[in-house]
Amino acid sequence: MPSIPEGATPTLAELLQQRKPLRNINQENDDNLSSLDQAAVWITNRIGTMGFFLLILIWTVLWLGWNFLAPLPWRFDPATGFVLWLFISNVIQILLMPLIMVGQNVIGRHAELRAEHDLEINVRAEEEIAVMLVHLERQNLxxxxxxxKLDIKFNQIMPSQNIEN
Incomplete structure (x- = not known):
């Protein structure tokens, strides 16, 4: 790969020759996730939805409603069972909070990779635009x-413009 001399503007061909292929950040991220990270992301994506929240809410309302309003012989959970239900709910919350945080960290790392990739593309585009502007300026000159040299007046080229050269 030829090196561009200091202070010289690269040609478009040189710029294209130096161009590296774009990376697929999503694929790289997916390939680098461990099975535990994949499980954390899967659980975070499922639990962090309104559907899951509504499922837990409906289950809790049905559980409590049945045990308060159903006839005594049909109640499957006597009064002390509510303590067990609260204990189970707290255990679920204690286990889910760190798991959700792990999933959010993994998702956050993916977002950082995408932002870094976007910056890389933007810097590359800025360099290419600068080269094109230099070439356009040279063409204009x-x-x-x-x-x-041909001694042509500007209004002969562009009659609609009333600018004297």
Whole structure:
């Protein structure tokens, strides 16, 4: 790969030759996740939804409603059973909170990779735009030099413009 001299503007061909292929950040992230990270993301994506919240809410309302309103012989959970239900609910919350935080950290790392990739693309695009602007400026200077050499007036080229050269 030829090196561009200091201070020289690279040609478009040189810029394209130096271009690295774009990375697929999503695929890289998925490939680098351990099975535990994949499980954490899967659980975080499922538990962090309104559907899961509504499922737990409906289950709790049905459980409590049945044990308060059903006839005594049909109640499957006597009064001390509510303590067990609260204990189970707390255990679930204690286990889910760190798991959700792990999943959010994994998802956060993926977001950081995407942001880094976006920056890389933006820097590359800025370099290419700068090269194109330099080439356009050179073309304009060359055309102006040719117009002067041919002694053509600007209003002959662009009659709708009333600018004297």
């Amino acid at each position: 060359m055309m102006l030099a040719m117009i002067e």
